[in-house]
Amino acid sequence: MSSPTWDPALYTAFGDHRSRPFYDLTGRIAAEAPRRVVDLGCGPGELTATLAERWPGALVEGLDSSEEMLDAARSRFAGRDRLSFRHGDILHWEPEDDVDVVVSNAALQWVPGHQGLMGRWLEQLAPGAWLAVQVPGNFSAPSHALMRELAESSQWDHRLRGVLRHTDPVSEPRAYLELLLDAGWDADVWETTYCQVLTGEDAVLTWVRGTGLRPVLDALSPAEAAQFEEQYNQLLYDAYPSAERDGVLTTVYPFRRIFCVGRKPERA
Incomplete structure (x- = not known):
């Protein structure tokens, strides 16, 4: 599966909801x-820059495979001392000797076999280093299950076969915990379901359009993408009913996320 294209403005449209798990x-x-x-x-x-503010003495580097995202980052933070952004594939990244903190927020679910990568990083990182990872744990939620079911329907299967990964892009919390513990790291693993309140028409579709729907939109022509979205949106209306509250149309969208933070013990 090729990397999806990204729209920085669409991705940041739900900034508060997307930044809270990072913090x-x-x-x-x-x-x-x-x-x-x-x-x-x-x-x-934006979130990478907060790491530079937290640790002003550190060299802070952001890595991403999307040139669109990197263009946005470099434009906004041009000239910031000790903060840089570079193009790269997480699959091929390896820590240098002076890397003391590695953060990956809502990215590793796009990397098949990322658990093996994490195992390699646990070996390579220096004693005292920290690894902090957050991945979405909602692949069995209606928003994703309905998307897969529609993509596998007779109308769309010939165009979308193999485009979407299924229910295994991430592991359950215990598996990440055991990965860290088996490597001899101190570990803290947990999960949180955020009951997000989205506002406006087609709120869930707009949310998913910025992330999980990207591979589908990339695989279809504009006309096909519009047709798929229309059908998918009707399914979302039933799964996530909206209600008007104080004159504002709101939709509750539960979002489960999985967190793991570990520290490699110092040498004795």
């Missing part, structure tokens, strides 16, 4: 004065 994740990192901090899958860079 919940990085709040568990207790590093005091890291030398180098790397954000794998940095997107448009």
